[in-house]
Amino acid sequence: DTGVSQNPRHKITKRGQNVTFRCDPISEHNRLYWYRQTLGQGPEFLTYFQNEAQLEKSRLLSDRFSAERPKGSFSTLEIQRTEQGDSAMYLCASSLWGGPINQPQHFGDGTRLSIL
Amino acid sequence: GENVEQHPSTLSVQEGDSAVIKCTYSDSASNYFPWYKQELGKRPQLIIDIRSNVGEKKDQRIAVTLNKTAKHFSLHITETQPEDSAVYFCAAIVSGQNFVFGPGTRLSVLP
Numbered sequence: 001d002t003g004v005s006q007n008p009r010h011k012i013t014k015r016g017q018n019v020t021f022r023c024d025p026i027s028e029h030n031r032l033y034w035y036r037q038t039l040g041q042g043p044e045f046l047t048y049f050q051n052e053a054q055l056e057k058s059r060l061l062s063d064r065f066s067a068e069r070p071k072g073s074f075s076t077l078e079i080q081r082t083e084q085g086d087s088a089m090y091l092c093a094s095s096l097w098g099g100p101i102n103q104p105q106h107f108g109d110g111t112r113l114s115i116l
Numbered sequence: 117g118e119n120v121e122q123h124p125s126t127l128s129v130q131e132g133d134s135a136v137i138k139c140t141y142s143d144s145a146s147n148y149f150p151w152y153k154q155e156l157g158k159r160p161q162l163i164i165d166i167r168s169n170v171g172e173k174k175d176q177r178i179a180v181t182l183n184k185t186a187k188h189f190s191l192h193i194t195e196t197q198p199e200d201s202a203v204y205f206c207a208a209i210v211s212g213q214n215f216v217f218g219p220g221t222r223l224s225v226l227p
Contacts, residue, residue, distance in 0.1 A: 004159075033214065042122075042205045042217035043160065056214055091159070093215075100208045101167070102148040107159040 004108035011113045013082060020078045021111045025094030033105060034067055035091040049075060050097060057096050070088055081112075087115045100107050118143040120208050122218030129196050130226050135219045139206035140188040146208040149189045150179060150215075155202045163204075164191070196225045 005024040022073055025032045031050050035043035037113045046065065051072035064082075069075040079086055089112050092103040119142040129135045139149075142155055152167035164188065166173045166180045173180050177196075182189040189208075206218040 027191075035217075042220045045214050047217065048214050063160050090174070104165055105215060106161045106162070107152075109159045 004092055004094050004106055006090075006108035008111055009109060010112045010114070011052050014116050015082055015084060016079065016082045017082055019082060019089055019094075019113060020076055021113075022074060022076050022107060023092030023094075024074045024090070025064035026106055027073075029096050029106075030072070031095045031097045032069055033093045033095075034075070034077050035093065035112070037089045037091055046077070068096065082115050084111075084115050087113055089113075118146060118208055118210060118213075118216040120206060120218040122221055124221060125219065126129055126222045126224070128224045128226060131198060132147075133196055135191075135193045135196050135200070135223055135225075137191045137204055137206070137219050137223070138188060139178050139190070139208070140186075141208040141216075142187065143208070143210055144184075144187065145210045146187075148209040149180070149182060150207050151180060152217075152219075153190050153202045154205065161215070168206060184214045195225075196223075198225050198227055201225045 020030040034046040034050040037043045044061050064080045064102045069076045089110045091110045092108045095105045098101045118131050147168035150212045152160035153163045154160040164178050166182050177194045179192040203220045203222050205220045207215045209215050
């Protein structure tokens, strides 16, 4: 078990471009979460999946953001028409949900996005 | 929905002293409370967690206490060491729902 893996580690792009990040969760984990973290702040929830189903999406999430988990394993997060304010660390986490008891999340190293 | 507050935002202690970080939550249905440590440039790492059916949990120098009536929980680090310096985040979760994190506490342990 190599833990949660995220690619790329860093992404630099010009404003207006589209970017896509990938997250590979711990293999037996059925839940996958995306967060955004800016300097000095806690992780801000974006969206999460149980298997391939997207169960919740933050109300703060612009429609430029979309996430998928087509086969219930890896997930992608796409940001279209990037803006300066999108610059942040994008963290992925996974956990095992078997109900009704929550299990801890395990985080990846994140993808740092810088918009020029 | 759930809202988590965390205090203090920064904390400096002398090596060997204790550090206490407190979090409050709003949703009385929350039943799981993890704490994460994040060193600069690294991923958040789970250090301890507590469920709503217990009031205290200890793991060596780290302990967490939970007061469900007051809706607050605290992280206690004893005999602090320089390697404890990091940002600490609390979180609160309603069963089956997403994790809501506090804004973090930057702990500095001074030699």
